[in-house]
Amino acid sequence: MMELLKNLQAYPPFSLLDIEAIKEFEYAGQIAYYPSETILVEVGHAFEMLYIIIKGRVEAYHDDELINVYDNHDSFGGIEHLKQHPSNERYIVSEELICYEIPKHIFLAVCEKNHAFRDYFITSLVDRADLLKEKQEYASMSDLMIARLEKNLLHDVCIVEYKTNIKEALEKMEAQKVSALLVRNHEGYGIVTDTNLRQYILHKDEQEIKTIGQIQTNPIITIQEGELLFNVLLLMTQHSIKHLPVLNDKSEPIGILELIDLVSFFSNQTHLITVQIESATTLEATIEASKRVMVMIGALHSRGVKSRYIAKLVSEINKKIYTKLFYFIVPKEWHEYCALILLGSEGRGEQILRTDQDNAFIFADGFVPNDVEKISLSFIEALDAIGFPRCEGNVMVINPKWRQHVAEYIELFDIWVEHSTPNYLIDMAIFFDSICVAGKQSLHTDLREVLIYKVQQYPILIRHFAKSIENFDSALGLFSQFLTLHKEHKNEIDIKKTALFPMIHGIRALALEQGIGATNTYERIKELNNNGFLSREDAQDMIEALEVINTLRLHTQLKQYNSKKPISNYISLVELGKMERDLLKDALKTVAHFRKIVSYHFQLSMVG
Amino acid sequence: MMFSSFKNYWQKKGLKDERFTFLFDDPPPDEFVVFDTETTGLDSKKDNIVSIGAVKIKGNKILTNEALHIYIKQESLISQESIKVHRIRNCDLEGAITIEEGIERFLYFTRNRTLVGYYLEFDVAMINRYMKPMLGINLPNKQQDVSAIYYDKKISLIPQGNIDLRFDTILDTLALPRLQCHDALNDAIMTAMMYLKLQHSHSLR
Numbered sequence: 001m002m003e004l005l006k007n008l009q010a011y012p013p014f015s016l017l018d019i020e021a022i023k024e025f026e027y028a029g030q031i032a033y034y035p036s037e038t039i040l041v042e043v044g045h046a047f048e049m050l051y052i053i054i055k056g057r058v059e060a061y062h063d064d065e066l067i068n069v070y071d072n073h074d075s076f077g078g079i080e081h082l083k084q085h086p087s088n089e090r091y092i093v094s095e096e097l098i099c100y101e102i103p104k105h106i107f108l109a110v111c112e113k114n115h116a117f118r119d120y121f122i123t124s125l126v127d128r129a130d131l132l133k134e135k136q137e138y139a140s141m142s143d144l145m146i147a148r149l150e151k152n153l154l155h156d157v158c159i160v161e162y163k164t165n166i167k168e169a170l171e172k173m174e175a176q177k178v179s180a181l182l183v184r185n186h187e188g189y190g191i192v193t194d195t196n197l198r199q200y201i202l203h204k205d206e207q208e209i210k211t212i213g214q215i216q217t218n219p220i221i222t223i224q225e226g227e228l229l230f231n232v233l234l235l236m237t238q239h240s241i242k243h244l245p246v247l248n249d250k251s252e253p254i255g256i257l258e259l260i261d262l263v264s265f266f267s268n269q270t271h272l273i274t275v276q277i278e279s280a281t282t283l284e285a286t287i288e289a290s291k292r293v294m295v296m297i298g299a300l301h302s303r304g305v306k307s308r309y310i311a312k313l314v315s316e317i318n319k320k321i322y323t324k325l326f327y328f329i330v331p332k333e334w335h336e337y338c339a340l341i342l343l344g345s346e347g348r349g350e351q352i353l354r355t356d357q358d359n360a361f362i363f364a365d366g367f368v369p370n371d372v373e374k375i376s377l378s379f380i381e382a383l384d385a386i387g388f389p390r391c392e393g394n395v396m397v398i399n400p401k402w403r404q405h406v407a408e409y410i411e412l413f414d415i416w417v418e419h420s421t422p423n424y425l426i427d428m429a430i431f432f433d434s435i436c437v438a439g440k441q442s443l444h445t446d447l448r449e450v451l452i453y454k455v456q457q458y459p460i461l462i463r464h465f466a467k468s469i470e471n472f473d474s475a476l477g478l479f480s481q482f483l484t485l486h487k488e489h490k491n492e493i494d495i496k497k498t499a500l501f502p503m504i505h506g507i508r509a510l511a512l513e514q515g516i517g518a519t520n521t522y523e524r525i526k527e528l529n530n531n532g533f534l535s536r537e538d539a540q541d542m543i544e545a546l547e548v549i550n551t552l553r554l555h556t557q558l559k560q561y562n563s564k565k566p567i568s569n570y571i572s573l574v575e576l577g578k579m580e581r582d583l584l585k586d587a588l589k590t591v592a593h594f595r596k597i598v599s600y601h602f603q604l605s606m607v608g
Numbered sequence: 609m610m611f612s613s614f615k616n617y618w619q620k621k622g623l624k625d626e627r628f629t630f631l632f633d634d635p636p637p638d639e640f641v642v643f644d645t646e647t648t649g650l651d652s653k654k655d656n657i658v659s660i661g662a663v664k665i666k667g668n669k670i671l672t673n674e675a676l677h678i679y680i681k682q683e684s685l686i687s688q689e690s691i692k693v694h695r696i697r698n699c700d701l702e703g704a705i706t707i708e709e710g711i712e713r714f715l716y717f718t719r720n721r722t723l724v725g726y727y728l729e730f731d732v733a734m735i736n737r738y739m740k741p742m743l744g745i746n747l748p749n750k751q752q753d754v755s756a757i758y759y760d761k762k763i764s765l766i767p768q769g770n771i772d773l774r775f776d777t778i779l780d781t782l783a784l785p786r787l788q789c790h791d792a793l794n795d796a797i798m799t800a801m802m803y804l805k806l807q808h809s810h811s812l813r
Contacts, residue, residue, distance in 0.1 A: 002672060002675070002793065002794065002797065003787040003788060003789040003791075003794045004672070004787060004794075004797065006789075007785075007787070026672070026673070027673055028673050029672060029673055030669045030670060030671050030672055030673055031669065031670035031672055031797070031800070031801065032668055032669045032670070033668045033669070033670075033801070033804040033805065033808065034668065035808050054785055055783065055784065055785050096783075096805070096808075098784070098785075098801060098804075098805075101669075
């Protein structure tokens with residue numbers, strides 16, 4: 001048999017055929033060459049052949065709109081043959097085409113004898129419809145994520161003067177059937193909810209309490225009408241509040257948003273977990289509540305919530321967990337002289353599933369932390385118990401290198417900057433991506449500024465820093481075909497090395513050079529667009545590409561997690577549908593384009 | 609042109625077997641035969657043909673459905689060295705035919721079409737070695753060598769350049785798929801793809 005047909009047989013649907021059927025193709029098939037721009041089939045014309053692409057690309061258009069793109073190993077014309085239907089689209093060669101052509105009657109004869117093969121063409125039509133539907137549902141989900149706070153979600157406001165007698169105020173509350181009161185003061189508003197009433201009942205005998213103003217919470221957290229619901233959810237989870245007054249553009253209250261209503265938009269698990277973590281009074285309770293984060297991630301993902309929002313939410317919750325652990329475990333004397341920071345992907349707020357422990361302490365100069373060994377260890381052990389895997393690079397507070405005084409860190413920076421070995425550059429990268437989650441914030445803020453300043457003194461250093469985006473080859477070949485791995489990772493690509501890392505690191509290098517403070521990659525892209533470094537189109541493409549990459553990665557990792565397999569960064573192309581493959585391909589193209597931008601900008605070809 | 613038809617005339621006079629006069633008809637303009645031989649060595653005076661693979665090109669199509677792939681019976685066992693090169697073992701020669709029958713089938717397949725190949729000169733010399741004693745003539749067909757066409761297109765880009773004419777290099781430059789298995793037919797098919805692509809491309813990278 002011709003080698004060509006053996007190659008063909010390696011891919012579905014031809015892998016479904018036995019040797020006899022393949023031979024029938026061999027006796028009838030021909031190889032054809034078409035230059036770019038050739039129209040293979042016009043709208044309304046019948047297909048003469050089943051086309052199988054050996055090399056090249058064909059695009060299908062309907063009324064000038066691109067409907068589909070076919071690449072190496074893809075075939076087209078099959079459905080139309082089976083349905084005896086003329087083509088709905090115009091097929092044009094967009095990249096010089098070498099294809100294998102099988103005459104219609106031979107294809108149909110083979111279908112007649114091989115039902116699995118025939119069904120592949122028919123079901124792929126159904127799948128396509130399903131995919132389309134899924135895409136629409138996905139779109140409506142993302143609509144949800146970009147939904148804004150509107151008046152119809154709100155409860156009426158019930159406003160009373162601060163001098164109002166408590167009983168009178170409560171009567172008004174009851175009459176209007178509201179669960180929160182706004183209190184008008186000389187300046188601004190306060191709020192009274194169940195919590196305040198409970199406090200009132202408990203303490204009314206000890207203190208002289210007469211007016212509603214005395215039991216109000218003031219100042220209050222408010223939000224503007226039109227804010228993204230997602231941000232509202234974040235705000236409410238951050239502060240653990242159930243009632244949120246909403247103001248119009250003149251800062252007048254127009255209604256109260258109740259969490260329960262917001263919850264009908266989102267999973268209430270997110271809120272539940274934060275509240276449980278927030279209200280945990282023991283270390284054990286914190287650990288228990290934190291374990292439920294995984295369940296929440298799965299639920300959000302299956303509802304089609306964008307991975308970057310899940311990451312944002314998860315990192316918000318993780319921050320809370322870290323803060324809580326810090327105050328449980330770290331002695332009070334430390335709080336003013338110590339900062340707990342998260343580094344690397346945790347610092348960027350981009351870890352979703354495998355939230356590796358990447359953490360460090362910064363101590364104020366002159367402060368002597370007692371029992372530092374023991375305390376660091378119990379901190380790490382608490383994280384172990386929650387299920388955060390330990391950091392392979394040993395970036396953790398149990399490593400003396402990552403619990404130092406400010407002056408010692410600065411000495412370390414000098415060494416990094418001076419020697420710039422690969423390991424130092426990695427340390428630099430993860431420190432640049434750090435945020436402070438508990439303790440004395442300014443220790444971290446100042447230190448990070450020192451690092452940025454030092455690095456910016458050596459432009460050549462940033463070029464060395466950026467160089468590592470060239471460490472891994474793209475997963476796309478010269479002709480936009482996937483370059484997959486071999487042996488145990490056959491038909492897979494490593495999405496982290498080939499796509500995610502070049503993107504994140506390139507952006508990080510640019511952010512470092514431009515002195516951008518944000519740590520999150522999406523935020524950094526936006527900043528790079530704001531300061532004019534990236535064009536709006538490029539920034540948009542990159543955000544979308546990152547979203548596709550992260551979603552596919554999360555999808556695969558959730559599958560691995562659910563089937564109790566080790567979580568990895570390998571994505572199997574065989575398990576992806578054509579649409580997902582196309583999306584991934586586009587994303588990888590964007591990554592390749594971005595690599596070119598970065599490598600041109602830093603003139604990486606000149607860096608040894 | 610003059611000269612070649614003159615030469616053809618003398619060739620035709622030498623033809624000993626009338627069945628093959630079609631070899632001298634005018635070739636059809638858009639049909640070609642791409643062929644490749646596997647041999648026991650690289651000396652066209654001494655070594656033998658083990659296998660012949662050929663496909664026709666008509667217009668923009670490679671007629672793989674009418675491909676020719678024949679194995680030739682060997683008088684002595686194939687040596688270890690040459691098995692390593694072409695991977696044709698003695699046991700693969702079951703169903704092989706005599707060289708005389710092979711040459712005839714090749715000629716009936718090729719007819720008067722222009723011949724195309726990669727370093728065609730060698731393959732033509734191999735065929736001629738058997739054909740001359742049998743029929744009294746060498747292959748009279750017009751010939752086109754893809755390595756020569758490739759060289760001409762490439763040299764116009766880098767006039768002083770040293771042009772890499774290796775088979776795999778040409779495949780890569782033309783962005784053609786590489787068929788893993790090297791046998792006479794697969795090599796002929798790859799050469800046919802090269803030829804089609806070279807005919808249509810104006811410039812090379």
